[in-house]
Amino acid sequence: MKKNKWKKILSLFLAFYISMSAFPVLVAGKGDEPENLYALSAALIDGESGRVLYEKNGEEKRPMASTTKIMTCILTLESGCLEEIAEASEKAARMPKVHLGASVGEKFYVKDLLYSLMLESHNDSAVILAEHVGGSVEGFAEKMNEKAREIGCEDTWFITPNGLDAKEEREGEEKVHETTAENLAQIMRYCVCLSPAREEFLKITQTPSYRFSDADGKREFSCQNHNAFLSMMEGAISGKTGFTAQAGYCYVGALQRDGKTLIVALLGCGWPNNKGYKWSDTRKLMEYGLNEYSLHSFDEIEFSKCPKEIPVKNAKNKELDKNSKISLVREKGEEKKILLKEGEEIEVSYHGKKKLTAPVKKGEKIGELRYKVDGEVWYTEDILTAEGKKKIDFPWCFEQVVKRYGNVEKN
Known part of the structure; x- marks a missing residue:
């Protein structure tokens, strides 16, 4: 009885193995790539x-x-x-x-x-x-x-x-x-x-x-x-x-x-x-x-992949104790595209400054977005400041002190 049981198990195993061998397309690999080319x-x-x-x-x-x-x-x-x-x-x-x-x-x-x-x-x-x-x-x-x-x-x-x-x-x-x-x-x-x-x-x-x-x-x-x-x-x-x-x-x-x-x-x-x-x-x-x-544009990548604004130290503001930030923009040139196979993706990363020190000019390059496919960079896009910021100086400090002192005297 045991012998018959093992024979059945062996038969089922062989049947499963043969059925799997009959479907090589299910095996991961480069089956989709051109085969049997004549060219060396x-x-x-x-x-x-x-x-x-x-x-x-x-x-x-x-x-x-x-x-x-x-x-x-x-x-x-x-x-x-x-x-x-x-x-x-x-x-x-x-x-x-x-x-x-x-x-x-x-x-x-x-x-x-x-x-x-x-x-x-x-x-x-x-x-x-x-x-x-x-x-x-x-x-x-x-x-x-x-x-x-x-x-x-x-x-x-x-x-x-x-x-x-x-x-x-x-x-x-x-x-x-x-x-x-x-x-x-x-x-x-x-x-x-x-x-x-x-x-x-x-x-x-x-x-x-x-x-x-x-x-x-x-x-x-x-x-x-x-x-x-x-x-x-x-x-x-x-x-x-x-x-x-x-x-x-x-x-x-x-x-x-x-x-x-x-x-x-x-x-x-x-x-x-x-x-x-x-x-x-x-x-x-x-x-x-x-x-x-299929064709993909690098413009498909959202701007959220890099900061929309970054802090600026020593910048003039309306208030002395206000933290200053500056907005950023992408410098878009001619639209660039790339062919991708199903499953391939464009990876984007920001490489640049995380904070600035005034003075900062409008349109100043502070970093770039790098677009990669398979680890290779295919496109870069400059990240620029959307506005300028002036540096804190003595006249500005004096003006702020006067404003504050004046408010204290009134109180």
């Missing part, structure tokens, strides 16, 4: 804040191929030389395919070469632009690296303006033309969201086709946009493909929908004959961002 390195970031929403080996350095050209394009646009004429050098004419086929000494308008650069990814056009804007390829690379540092992309190093695989010696150290998925996404964010030339960048990268001639009108050229992502997803606004033997297929693209700006960067996303891998990964990451994240 990938990143999805919030274009509004720059926050990384997803990464796979996102900080791993890899060659970036022709995605390099987004930096070449934005630097040329910001240089303001679109109506100038650039001449093809011998170095430019030697560039391998894919190329425009420019001859030594042939001249072009800079604005036309930008379409050649971004739509057809012509390597010789990149060199012509680099030499015109930077004086030389090396000089232009310095500008590229300077801009990368400015954007905060410390793990990026540019050697060429077109993304061809390259190495060089710098101060006894071998440097490789490379970036990370996270850095590449941040560079694209700069191009489409932050640069003063962002509108021109978007116009060029969204153009389906473009025709132009050399500056002398001797030859005509036709360019077709090879960024299939533009017609793949609603809201796609920009992108750049790339491929070299070392880099594999690479891609960086941007999408705007439902008030969200999402940017995807892929490095090492397959090798021939797997051109389609990058489109599969891009769609998967973009859909993840659209479905799992």
Whole structure:
């Protein structure tokens, strides 16, 4: 009888174990995140804040191929030389395919070469632009690296303006033309969201086709946009493909929908004959961002998170024994937003003075609100005095004594 009882208990235990194993979705973990990406390195970031929403080996350095050209394009646009004429050098004419086929000494308008650069990814056009804007390829690379540092992309190093695989010696150290998925996404964010030339960048990268001639009108050229992502997803606004033997297929693209700006960067996303891998990964990451994240404003946080007023010592008041306080206000700038996943919250804390000593000026900064997500500060807001307070001085003290003495005499 006991044996039968233990058999029943064991059977119930096994049934319970099997039933639990059949429902892995109930187990806490990262089941919602994109899986089985082809890319060796990938990143999805919030274009509004720059926050990384997803990464796979996102900080791993890899060659970036022709995605390099987004930096070449934005630097040329910001240089303001679109109506100038650039001449093809011998170095430019030697560039391998894919190329425009420019001859030594042939001249072009800079604005036309930008379409050649971004739509057809012509390597010789990149060199012509680099030499015109930077004086030389090396000089232009310095500008590229300077801009990368400015954007905060410390793990990026540019050697060429077109993304061809390259190495060089710098101060006894071998440097490789490379970036990370996270850095590449941040560079694209700069191009489409932050640069003063962002509108021109978007116009060029969204153009389906473009025709132009050399500056002398001797030859005509036709360019077709090879960024299939533009017609793949609603809201796609920009992108750049790339491929070299070392880099594999690479891609960086941007999408705007439902008030969200999402940017995807892929490095090492397959090798021939797997051109389609990058489109599969891009769609998967973009859909993840659209479905799992919602937009939140930092203005949603109540002002109660910091003091509305603080005490002021040695301040002039109507009465000698009255405690003085001063009101505070938030200095609001342009509204800032951030993408958050369900369950994520914005934490806000006040960092500043708890009391003041007169004199105090109106509009004086006495602290700041810090807004954090996952322990990282994404936004700060200055806290200012709403009014001023004068310091107690001898004339004021004398006046108060007279007032008090006068009241005593009357009594």
